[in-house]
Amino acid sequence: MSEDHKDELMHRLRHSTAHVMAQAVLEKFPKGQVAIGPPIEDGFYYDFELPRPLTPDDLEEIEARMKEIVAEEHPFEYREVDEREARQIFADQIYKQELIDGLVSGGEDEYGEKSEEPVVLSIYTDGDFVDLCRGPHVENTKQINPQAIKLLNVAGAYWRGDEHRPMLQRIYGTVWKTQEDLEQYLWKLEEAKRRDHRRLGQDLGLYSVNEEIGAGLILWHPKGGMIRQVIEDYWRQEHYKGGYDIVFTPHIGKADLWKTSGHLDFYQESMYAPLDIEGVQYYLKPMNCPFHVLMYKSDTRSYRDLPLRWAELGTVYRYERSGVLHGLMRVRGFTQDDAHIFCTPEQVDDEILRVLRFSINILRAFGFSEYEVMLSTRPEKFIGEPARWEQAQAALRRALEIEELDYTVDEGGGAFYGPKIDIKIKDALGRLWQCTTIQFDFNLSERFDMNYVGEDGLEHRPYMVHRALLGSLERFFGVLVEHYGGAFPVWLSPVQATLIPIADRHVSYCEQVAEQLKAAGLRVEVDKSNDRMRNKIRKAQEQKVPYMLIVGDREVEGGQVSIRLRSGEDLKGHPVDEFIAMAHEAIKEKA
Numbered sequence: 001m002s003e004d005h006k007d008e009l010m011h012r013l014r015h016s017t018a019h020v021m022a023q024a025v026l027e028k029f030p031k032g033q034v035a036i037g038p039p040i041e042d043g044f045y046y047d048f049e050l051p052r053p054l055t056p057d058d059l060e061e062i063e064a065r066m067k068e069i070v071a072e073e074h075p076f077e078y079r080e081v082d083e084r085e086a087r088q089i090f091a092d093q094i095y096k097q098e099l100i101d102g103l104v105s106g107g108e109d110e111y112g113e114k115s116e117e118p119v120v121l122s123i124y125t126d127g128d129f130v131d132l133c134r135g136p137h138v139e140n141t142k143q144i145n146p147q148a149i150k151l152l153n154v155a156g157a158y159w160r161g162d163e164h165r166p167m168l169q170r171i172y173g174t175v176w177k178t179q180e181d182l183e184q185y186l187w188k189l190e191e192a193k194r195r196d197h198r199r200l201g202q203d204l205g206l207y208s209v210n211e212e213i214g215a216g217l218i219l220w221h222p223k224g225g226m227i228r229q230v231i232e233d234y235w236r237q238e239h240y241k242g243g244y245d246i247v248f249t250p251h252i253g254k255a256d257l258w259k260t261s262g263h264l265d266f267y268q269e270s271m272y273a274p275l276d277i278e279g280v281q282y283y284l285k286p287m288n289c290p291f292h293v294l295m296y297k298s299d300t301r302s303y304r305d306l307p308l309r310w311a312e313l314g315t316v317y318r319y320e321r322s323g324v325l326h327g328l329m330r331v332r333g334f335t336q337d338d339a340h341i342f343c344t345p346e347q348v349d350d351e352i353l354r355v356l357r358f359s360i361n362i363l364r365a366f367g368f369s370e371y372e373v374m375l376s377t378r379p380e381k382f383i384g385e386p387a388r389w390e391q392a393q394a395a396l397r398r399a400l401e402i403e404e405l406d407y408t409v410d411e412g413g414g415a416f417y418g419p420k421i422d423i424k425i426k427d428a429l430g431r432l433w434q435c436t437t438i439q440f441d442f443n444l445s446e447r448f449d450m451n452y453v454g455e456d457g458l459e460h461r462p463y464m465v466h467r468a469l470l471g472s473l474e475r476f477f478g479v480l481v482e483h484y485g486g487a488f489p490v491w492l493s494p495v496q497a498t499l500i501p502i503a504d505r506h507v508s509y510c511e512q513v514a515e516q517l518k519a520a521g522l523r524v525e526v527d528k529s530n531d532r533m534r535n536k537i538r539k540a541q542e543q544k545v546p547y548m549l550i551v552g553d554r555e556v557e558g559g560q561v562s563i564r565l566r567s568g569e570d571l572k573g574h575p576v577d578e579f580i581a582m583a584h585e586a587i588k589e590k591a
């Protein structure tokens with residue numbers, strides 16, 4: 001069975017279960033109004049207007065009734081109806097009447113969304129329930145596994161998403177093929193909640209967002225700041241090793257610059273209002289590219305100077321609606337780990353292979369070894385010479401083949417200005433996150449008239465490639481927090497070891513060991529609180545510190561530390577030097 005077909009079955013199962021849920025709800029509240037109930041990713045919902053707010057007990061009752069309805073083995077029957085009959089069937093249903101209005105006046109489907117196809121009024125009946133519906137459904141409720149149904153929660157939702165219309169109650173539910181699949185899914189949901197970076201961000205003292213400063217603007221607290229520092233240090237070191245130069249550019253630039261770059265034409269919606277400086281308009285930068293281009297143009301470039309690889313941790317500001325902001329994942333100000341590569345046509349193949357390899361190596365170091373890779377090719381509307389597009393696409397494809405990365409091709413899915421490779425990383429829960437982009441640009445080099453002097457003494461246009469590797473440091477940090485559930489590998493942990501004196505008389509020895517560990521480059525804390533040892537261990541464990549080093553009389557006498565891992569494993573007493581070697585080994589291994 002193909003993936004698509006399986007998905008389609010799940011889609012029908014979920015939509016059918018939504019109908020069964022609506023039936024159960026209407027049995028309980030015969031005067032209830034039903035709105036819409038589509039299948040969604042991993043489940044379904046249905047919106048209702050009911051005489052009172054639903055409680056968790058209601059959900060349980062509705063779910064139990066759903067299981068009975070399913071077992072009654074009702075067929076799903078499809079029928080096309082004319083407007084008069086439809087209005088009659090749903091005579092008591094005000095939202096269905098409004099949906100019929102939309103359908104008959106043309107151009108809207110039953111979810112109130114613009115439809116491409118001509119609309120036919122159709123209904124689906126199963127048992128006592130009838131819905132204005134296009135389907136598709138399963139043939140019979142018996143195809144729904146009652147053990148695999150679960151109602152999840154109720155949330156408020158405005159009719160048609162319009163805050164001036166009534167607030168409805170939206171019941172979210174899920175259904176799978178087997179009980180096992182359901183349990184797996186529920187476990188993932190719980191696990192995702194447990195790993196939520198917003199919660200861990202607070203519990204571990206990593207970052208915060210403060211309404212007095214503004215939504216979507218991140219404060220990196222000392223521990224989050226330490227992790228960022230480690231990420232940046234590693235990033236810089238690898239970039240220097242990889243033949244990049246690191247540059248810095250300002251946060252604002254003149255309106256004319258963004259006119260030349262085209263951002264004010266096609267990207268203005270994501271930019272903030274301009275600042276006025278001595279009568280000249282400046283914009284906060286949404287991207288770093290034009291700055292790097294002008295740096296390139298600050299000198300005459302010869303083919304001998306190329307390739308140039310310029311990387312920057314560049315902080316950019318992009319407008320996002322307040323409703324979509326989400327922790328570290330969706331913010332208004334963020335630092336992109338950006339780079340631009342400028343090269344000659346002869347260097348394109350090597351440069352692309354090099355940047356792809358470089359990117360994968362860094363993603364691996366952070367513990368991401370599974371990817372979903374997409375190559376997007378020339379769309380119908382494009383700028384630049386077709387021959388250049390061909391060469392660029394061939395280089396991208398060749399690099400993917402050499403690196404033996406599985407990839408899909410999005411034919412015609414590239415931006416108008418160049419083809420690209422996108423890499424999504426898979427986290428510990430199997431969720432995908434867009435990270436790396438390697439993207440040709442045939443637009444900026446034209447707009448800014450970039451040149452280099454070739455071997456022939458004539459001016460040529462360089463190839464320009466944008467590359468973001470981790471994407472945004474904020475978002476990547478959020479992904480890291482959730483991937484590791486806050487238990488970062490040793491090299492990233494803000495505190496790598498906590499020294500725990502059993503009694504006050506062991507404190508000075510702990511401090512002496514701490515100095516020794518710091519001198520060896522480790523990040524260490526001594527817990528000098530007057531908590532009992534057990535509490536100290538629990539605190540360190542909650543902070544997900546990789547090593548707890550417990551010190552009592554025996555350790556002081558023997559010049560040792562008793563090592564306990566955050567997993568709870570007890571490694572017993574070891575000389576301090578041995579511990580240092582162990583920690584260094586773990587740091588070297590990275591993920």
Ligand SMILES: [Zn+2]
Pocket residue numbers: 015019037124131132133134135
């Ligand atoms: Zn339906």
Ligand SMILES: [Zn+2]
Pocket residue numbers: 287288289338339340466467
């Ligand atoms: Zn760029």
